Amino acid sequence: MHKRPTEAHIDLRALEHNYLELRGVAPETALMAVVKANAYGHGAVEVAKRLEALGCPFFGVAIPEEGAELRGAGITGPIAVLGGIFADQAPDIVELGLTPVVFDMTAAKALDRAAKGRGMTLNIHVKVDTGMGRLGIQPADATLFFNELKGLGNLRVESLITHFAESESADKKFSREQLSAFHRTAEAIKNAGADPGSLETANSAALVDFAPSRLDMARPGIMLYGSYPDARLRAKVLLKPVMTLKTRILHLKEVPAGFTVSYSRRFTAKKPSVIATLPIGYADGVPRSLGNTGEALVGGMRAPYAGTVCMDLLMLDVTGIPGVRQGDEAVLIGTQGNETITAEEIAEKAGTISYEIFCRISGRVPRIYTRC
Ligand SMILES: Cc1ncc(COP(=O)(O)O)c(C=O)c1O
Structure with missing residues (x-):
């Protein structure tokens, strides 16, 4: 059948350019490419394959199903499930070798049981809520949480993470407060004799515009796809729309x-x-x-x-x-x-953000990839 000519063309060369630009911003910081929501509508499998070939060390998805899709397509590297999990999803997480973001003991225990059942140790990322108010243990509960984790012998904390609420803002006051709370939490965990693992906070805007947040790993999403979370950031890094x-x-x-x-x-x-x-x-x-x-x-x-x-x-x-x-x-x-x-122009007119414009492009629109 001849197809309707309505298409989303995805330029993987532009994606590669953006990834390398972002890597150049902070060469010491590893990048977790956020490919949730079908890579913001760009096609998670193709995006992840291209970035994996460039040596991208980690991928971030929102839900286990998205991790399963990547595993099914042959992506073998670490994949974090950023959106949290329910306890009954633990066996699938373990079987797929995904890295869950954990912030409650019920899920942690279920993961530990599932990992034990397979005779393995599962890496987890522990999330602390420093001000986003969405997911994460409260900083005051962190040492207790880590103490309880010590009793779960089949889990290993690979990273301590948090997420900024307004890193795209020129005013970094709240981001600084979040980052301080994050460092205080990490110190408290260490002082209690536990290991918070590597430290990870930055999304795209923080990576580019808030240098102290870069730490061991950053999690850029939107800027990989060539879109700016704030127009100010255009002066900081030259991205290509994908x-x-x-x-x-x-x-x-x-x-x-x-x-x-x-x-x-x-x-x-x-x-x-x-x-x-x-x-x-x-x-x-x-x-x-x-x-x-x-x-x-x-x-x-x-x-x-x-x-x-x-x-x-x-x-x-x-x-x-x-x-x-x-x-x-x-x-x-x-x-x-x-x-x-640009998607940003459309978003402004529609009263939303470019993220939503990309994510709205439905499955009815074929993605056509330019590879080289
Ligand atoms: C936990 C988490 N980390 C990182 C990102 C990537 O953010 P951005 O697309 O602004 O770089 C997101 C996306 O919303 C997220 O939810």
């Missing part, structure tokens, strides 16, 4: 002034106009909220979305773009000629 989202014009028509377009008739042509219909909609991941405000690139020029974004289709006002024809390429994220639309 994803281009594009399609082709399915239908083209000339319409008179007063013609209305799409659901609820939110677009009215002010003059005789040319309307292009694209085979992409909110079921593919284009935010419906971009109706009448989004733009796509056609003929190297910006064309505004005309009216409400539909489930499978959206309309562009291509009036004034010379020589537009049915079948012409339309770029929703990426570059065409001298114009670029």
